[in-house]
Amino acid sequence: MAWLTNYLTSSIGRKLTMSLTGLFLILFLVVHLLGNFQLLKDDGGEAFNKYTYFMTHFPLIKMISYGLYLFIIIHTIQGLMLAAANRKAKGQGYAVKTTPPGVTWASNNMALLGTLILAFLIIHMAQFWGQMHFGGMPESTVYPNFNEGKGVKDLYALVAEAFTSPVVIAIYTIGQVVLAFHLWHGFQSAFQTLGVNHPKYTPFIKGFGKAFAILVPLGFAVIPIIFYLTH
Amino acid sequence: MKLNLKIWRQGGKYKGELVNYQLDGVNEHMSFLEMLDVLNEELVSKKEEPVAFEHDCREGICGTCSLVINGRPHGPWKATTTCQLHMREYKDGDTIVIEPFRAKAFPVIKDLVVDRSSFDRIIQAGGYISVSTGQAQDGNAIPVGKDTAASAMNAAECIGCGACAAACPNGSAMLFTGAKVSHLARLPQGRPEAAKRVQAMVAQHDTEGFGNCTNIGACEAECPKGISLDNIALMNREYTAASFTERPVTVGAEGA
Numbered sequence A: 001m002a003w004l005t006n007y008l009t010s011s012i013g014r015k016l017t018m019s020l021t022g023l024f025l026i027l028f029l030v031v032h033l034l035g036n037f038q039l040l041k042d043d044g045g046e047a048f049n050k051y052t053y054f055m056t057h058f059p060l061i062k063m064i065s066y067g068l069y070l071f072i073i074i075h076t077i078q079g080l081m082l083a084a085a086n087r088k089a090k091g092q093g094y095a096v097k098t099t100p101p102g103v104t105w106a107s108n109n110m111a112l113l114g115t116l117i118l119a120f121l122i123i124h125m126a127q128f129w130g131q132m133h134f135g136g137m138p139e140s141t142v143y144p145n146f147n148e149g150k151g152v153k154d155l156y157a158l159v160a161e162a163f164t165s166p167v168v169i170a171i172y173t174i175g176q177v178v179l180a181f182h183l184w185h186g187f188q189s190a191f192q193t194l195g196v197n198h199p200k201y202t203p204f205i206k207g208f209g210k211a212f213a214i215l216v217p218l219g220f221a222v223i224p225i226i227f228y229l230t231h
Numbered sequence B: 001m002k003l004n005l006k007i008w009r010q011g012g013k014y015k016g017e018l019v020n021y022q023l024d025g026v027n028e029h030m031s032f033l034e035m036l037d038v039l040n041e042e043l044v045s046k047k048e049e050p051v052a053f054e055h056d057c058r059e060g061i062c063g064t065c066s067l068v069i070n071g072r073p074h075g076p077w078k079a080t081t082t083c084q085l086h087m088r089e090y091k092d093g094d095t096i097v098i099e100p101f102r103a104k105a106f107p108v109i110k111d112l113v114v115d116r117s118s119f120d121r122i123i124q125a126g127g128y129i130s131v132s133t134g135q136a137q138d139g140n141a142i143p144v145g146k147d148t149a150a151s152a153m154n155a156a157e158c159i160g161c162g163a164c165a166a167a168c169p170n171g172s173a174m175l176f177t178g179a180k181v182s183h184l185a186r187l188p189q190g191r192p193e194a195a196k197r198v199q200a201m202v203a204q205h206d207t208e209g210f211g212n213c214t215n216i217g218a219c220e221a222e223c224p225k226g227i228s229l230d231n232i233a234l235m236n237r238e239y240t241a242a243s244f245t246e247r248p249v250t251v252g253a254e255g256a
């Protein structure tokens, strides 16, 4: 297995880890956003609470979510280690700093953007995931013909409560702007890392990546704003 | 025209600092290196140490010239080496800051001269094909399609100057390594050793202390030969495929 360790610790192998974990996180973003849209249903939270119950109790989903936590940790640690190694490999910089034509700001600041995403994730997890698992929420919201008549946690109320604060709205909006920049470079970069660079596909990947980088964070960002305005 | 030069001096009495020079009588027909020649003649006549910089062919093909000019490797012109940059780019009174290529694996030897032997070692690790010596083969014995020849030629244009690593904020030399890997991998003569080559060259790249590519693209933008990022993608696929599929060599173990 020495070959595998060699591969995974080589510059290209480490990149591949970043790419695959990054792409998995991208997939997760889509699922997460689709789930969040349940919040917009005008049903007092029924759809959303049923959805969250399903997501936290269905064994396969639970397994995927453990994989997700692992991938976030790997992506974060590997990303920060790469950034530190790369700073060392550059050594002294230039007295005159320039950005060559065609180079995006995001591509030069992936570690900074990633660290901000991490900060956002910690706040976000403490606020909802932590509350859900360790906040002692009662399982008292009962829906007919659901969960054999037993109650579920009213996460909808938790979300609705959180989104009454302008500070929370600001944090969520900024978090999504940061994510958008990370994806602006990251989406297409992940494919280049995998070696997918082809005149037939690359223009599509780049275009789709940019649309994704704008629309997905926008989708996440409008939900808190809508809540704030309508509740 | 009259120029204000700020030039990185390192070695001898200089600890490593930007030193100011005023240079008069520069004309727009000079190349950038001729402008430095004029400066050096002035310095020598004043019994000062001339500025050390590298150059050889002065026609854009050897890869010896370097320099980071106002923050850009090989200066502001697209796909142009420093020796091909001409002073008509500048006007009277301009300030030009000249620094050496920067990357940990390119230590400064003196002033603007850096040690690029790390590139030689990457080539030694695998940037060749093994052929038996003897009479030259018929050039048409191995058919190569026009498109293949052209794409290999595009990669082979790399002159090994190091501007890619100098431009890269990560100090990565993946554009150089990718160009050399893909130049040979695209041709039938390069295929037999392709898997070994890519593994050896990437390992040497990493050992030399070059950084990890994060697909920023500064290298491609600054490369004087317009080497494209798709060479890095090809290297990534070759490297991953080679790492997962290549069989360890077992000499004589199979019996005949």
Ligand code: HEM
Binding pocket: A015, A016, A018, A019, A020, A021, A022, A023, A025, A026, A029, A075, A076, A077, A079, A080, A082, A083, A110, A111, A113, A114, A115, A117, A118, A182, A185, A186, A187, A189, A190, A191, A193, A194, B213, B214, B215
């Ligand atoms: C939802 C969260 C995230 C998503 C969807 C995501 C996605 C991506 C993608 C697709 C890439 C490109 C990979 C490649 O070029 O091969 C990337 C790169 C990167 N990410 Fe993230 N990321 C996320 C969170 C984070 C976090 C929390 C950090 C922690 C600091 C981080 C740090 C980095 C760094 C440093 C890079 C550049 C490294 C490289 O290109 O090799 N990311 N990310």
Ligand code: SF4
Binding pocket: B157, B158, B159, B160, B161, B162, B163, B164, B165, B175, B176, B179, B219, B222, B223, B224, B225, B226, B227
């Ligand atoms: S890829 Fe371009 S910049 Fe890099 S060594 Fe080759 S010619 Fe120079």
Ligand code: FES
Binding pocket: B054, B055, B056, B057, B058, B059, B060, B061, B062, B063, B064, B065, B081, B082, B083, B084
């Ligand atoms: S001196 Fe040969 S390329 Fe510039």
